[in-house]
Amino acid sequence: MTAFDPAPPTVRAAGDPSAAEGMVFHIMRFATHDGPGIRTTVFLKGCPLACLWCHNPEHRRDLPAVVWDGRRCVGCGACVASCPTGACIAAAGKIRLDPSRCRRCGRCADACPAEALERTERAVRLETLLETLERDLPFYEESGGGVTFSGGEPLAQPAFLLAALEGLGRRGIHRAVDTSGYADPGLLAAAARRTDLFLYDLKGIDPVKHRRATGVDNGLILENLARLSAAGAELVVRMPLVPGINDGHEDLAAAGAFLARLPRRPPVDLLPYHRAAAGKYRRLGLEPPLSGTSPPAAEALEEAARLLSSFGLTVRIQGEAS
Ligand code: SF4
Ligand code: SF4
Incomplete structure (x- = not known):
């Protein structure tokens, strides 16, 4: 991290005084790509990163409340x-x-x-959210599923996220957090004590390319991933594959080598870039970035998976980039 990066979320983040109410932009029931089993994914508003391929631009706090x-x-x-x-x-x-x-x-x-x-947002009371999430308990139990917090960056609302994770834990519901890892290590450790699985985004190893594509340095992100692995956290690493951004042989080999050196090698999900969010950008009055970029070809995906597998990693190709 450098002096001009946006501050990573901390346990007491500015603008997040309350555990009692959170800002949510979407709740998706019966999700099947955000962790094991059938899940409800809660999308929390806000993120310190600005990834060029972001397919949830509604997370941005600078947007009008209504479009x-x-x-x-x-x-x-x-x-x-x-x-x-x-x-x-x-x-x-x-x-x-x-x-x-x-x-x-x-x-x-x-x-x-x-x-x-x-x-583009809705204030949700913690107890209301927990009651809503609990209604799908039979589906979670039947399928080995649970609840996933995504965004945006869910750690950008730390007090609300930690309280929601605790509340779900008391109800015996499996909890996953989909994070960029760009957060104060103390906050991540606090989240880890209340989380059953991290879906940890790895957007690139090269710091210059990472900054260009996301707006922040990746030093803290890589350190936090190593810390979580050393602490024994359950991890699935999610790698967006974006042509011309992070899909070069060198980029993938560097990612493979980094992940292979972690204390516990995590499984890797490859998320191919797609253009499905272009309509959303336009509805929000924004120009879709990377509009000239095509999704990766099937052969390129398979080649990327083969390369990462050669580092002893278990690799799956998933539906979409985040
Ligand atoms: S009604 Fe709509 S425009 Fe008026 S204050 Fe509320 S959100 Fe803003
Ligand atoms: S239909 Fe148009 S004018 Fe009527 S409430 Fe909706 S946005 Fe407003």
């Missing part, structure tokens, strides 16, 4: 009428939010009869 889809809008004005601050404005056939007046309450989206306004 408007003009194709669905029927022009009824219910959103404007519902806004308590006058921040929701109809002009020239469009709906616009004035960020200086918006209190992020989401009433305009709730009032819309056409689902033309979509919330």
